Amino acid sequence: MSAHIASGRWVVWATFFVGAMFQVMPLPELAEVWRPDWLVLVMIYWAMALPHRYSVLTAFTLGLFLDVLLGATLGVRALALSLVVYIVVLHSMRFRNFPRWQQSLMVASLIFLYHFVIFWAQYAIVGDSEFVIDLFLPSISCVAVWWWLFWVLRNLRRSYGVK
Template identity: 30%
Template sequence: MEGGKVGNSWFIGFSFLCALVLMVYPLPIDWRWLRPELLCLLAIYWVLRFPQLLGVGMAFLLGLVQDIVQGSLWGQHALALVVTIYITQLTIHRLRTYGTLQQLMWVFLLVFMHELFLYWVSMLLGREALFSYFWAPAVISALLWPLLCHALDKLCWVLRVGV
């Protein structure tokens, strides 16, 4: 990588676009609480892979786009994603050395904290939400983490992202 540039960085933007589409893909009402927090997972993955490319500023913009796409309170996802990415950046060296199970647990904590922030904002707005509506996405996201990492690592190798 020369001068901090990442080859084929279009793929990173495309992955975020796909995550946004999947975040609003219609699901039956009973299944909506099982939807993983894909944008948050991708942001964590790309920060671990290319910390020079995605920072808190980009996380804020991605969160604002998610707020717009999902029709939620402006800044709700943005601030939750900023806090999540900031903590990821603080612990990046430790997180990179963790094994799969340890990473899975850490990602669970990061996404749980992200969901807890969203739940807190919803409660401040007077919206009622069940407890399972914010811990279930964290569990599903954490279980999805190893699969997502493996798939994106393979795609990055094939598309030569970062070369």
Template identity: 40%
Template sequence: MFSHNGIIIIFSLLVALMASIMPMPLAFDAFRPDWVLIVLVYWCLALPSKINIITAWLMGFLLDVLLGSTLGIHAAAMALTMYIVVVNFQKIRNFSVWQQALIIGVLAALYHLIVFWLQRFLSDAVFLPSYLYPVITSIILWPWVFLLLRRVRRHFKIK
């Protein structure tokens, strides 16, 4: 039944969206982790039949609306990044959490580069190294987010 399981998954994705727009001190804002990306990667690895590219596109679209960016930029980047996860989920699952953290880093870097390329194509964006700062915090946070969401999934018996 998707209703009970779906509510927990949707709640975790909404929390990730809220964390993505929460105010942070200006000095730390450049290091804001990619909460939506991390949570989506977890659910794509855990439940690839329920959370897929369409979910990623919808979350990216919501992120576009919340951040006030050009509609479709984050949606396209999120969908392309999740496509890689969905295609390789069986391989990624077999890695240790620390190896997965490095994969998250590569995925987050790819996500940010796609966002930059699309912004550059549509407007006059200039690449700054600070675009990739969230990659570092996403790598650091992956083990804790993974363990927390796995505990939630097991507690609520989400299958």
């Protein structure tokens, strides 16, 4: 394995780590309900940019890590993130050709699906969740974050030659 390919993988896993740290970063109580799903957004970007390398298995692993990190029911976020990334990988070429505003709407719908699957799994399977509209507010905040995050991750990918 060449050092060039290894450095590219290092950059991707570093962005996953930073996304996980942003995911658990303390926020004021008012802003907590609007918290973007940083790790999910980073995973969506890499699944869209490099679907042959970062796909459902990576998403499942990161979802399990996120479940452990947040102290949630094991496998709930892994299931939700795997489903979202499967859709992204399936339509990655189409998503890449969308303009940014359409990409951000697709990301909002994927984040909505992510939170719906988490709610469904906790309510229907585990039975310890109740529906509140605040569950879907991160879908709105992720639209604004996507524009900036896409630009940052694309520039990182190009400057480090991640392939």
